[in-house]
Amino acid sequence: MKDQQIHEAMALLRQECRQWPTPSVTVVAQRHRSPFTVLISCIISLRTRDAVTAAASERLFSRAVSPDALVRLTVDEIADLIYPAGFFRVKAGQIRDICCRLLEEYGGTVPDTVEELVRFKGVGRKTANLVVTLGYGKPGICVDIHVHRITNRWGYVATATPDETEMALRRTLPPEYWIEINDLLVSYGQHRCFPTVPACSGCPLALLCSRIGVTRSK
DNA sequence: AAAACGGGGGC
DNA sequence: GCCCCAGTTTT
CATH class of the missing domain: 1.10.340.30 (Hypothetical protein; domain 2)
Incomplete structure (x- = not known):
């Protein structure tokens, strides 16, 4: 996936995730700062x-x-x-x-x-x-199971463990998205790109995803 | 009963 | 890499 595509993907994700509540750890962090x-x-x-x-x-x-x-x-x-x-x-x-x-x-x-x-x-x-x-608002990439699953499902990375995904993203993901990608993909993973059967129909990222038509995947 | 939860540790 | 951890909610 090229930089141009990841820019498009992140813009679409930002737009889409606005309709869902912010993940709770982020909310808790904002409330207690x-x-x-x-x-x-x-x-x-x-x-x-x-x-x-x-x-x-x-x-x-x-x-x-x-x-x-x-x-x-x-x-x-x-x-x-x-x-x-x-x-x-x-x-x-x-x-x-x-x-x-x-x-x-x-x-x-x-x-x-x-x-x-x-x-x-x-x-x-x-x-x-x-x-x-x-x-701390410092540079870093938090890779949980959602970030790991979805970036692999896209074909943006090809990794076996979340730790490997973090290292791969540190090499390929534009720094402007490092902090943000976790919040976005946790939300996306909870509301659309589900673990076993993702809701591909109507997914705004369908054209950027390498697993179009695949209804069951890792 | 089994799978799923925003993993982590020990080997 | 694999297995264990020790608890609930959801299907």
Whole structure:
């Protein structure tokens, strides 16, 4: 796919996604405006639906929006607040551990590089990149399952894992779209370009997609 | 019962 | 690369 085509695709995506609500982690980040809340709600979102993530995040942040406030809660209290998110007990422990380390190693602030962020248990490249881009507004590409699936479905990249997709996009995607593409493709993946059976009929990107007519694909 | 959730870790 | 994690909602 050429640059000309990706410019067209992104313009169409922007237009199309306006009709759908903004993904919840982004909304939560905007409401509380902090790299810390992006980090925590991103951990909550692991293997958990968008609506559940939003509700759980709001419940937790109504009690604490900083590491020093959050460590005063016990693991059980945190677990109760983020229920019914998947793996809620494991995540509660991870969240509290991360808060402790943030206080001990970073004076209660959140580091702003992927390399530092992925040293925390429960934080991988997806979460780290979302903190960097959404939390700090710095260059980065957050590749979750939606970004991975859709860019491959387009034929824009040909990769086996989300991490490989991130590296491929860092080489080929114009920097002006780096921060934005996650929000757009999460929304598109939730409302049209579904995981198993995408709604290709009426898709504004149909002419740019290499899998036209394919109703079942990875 | 099985698949799906905006993954991550360990091997 | 594969398998496990440990929970709910949706089909």
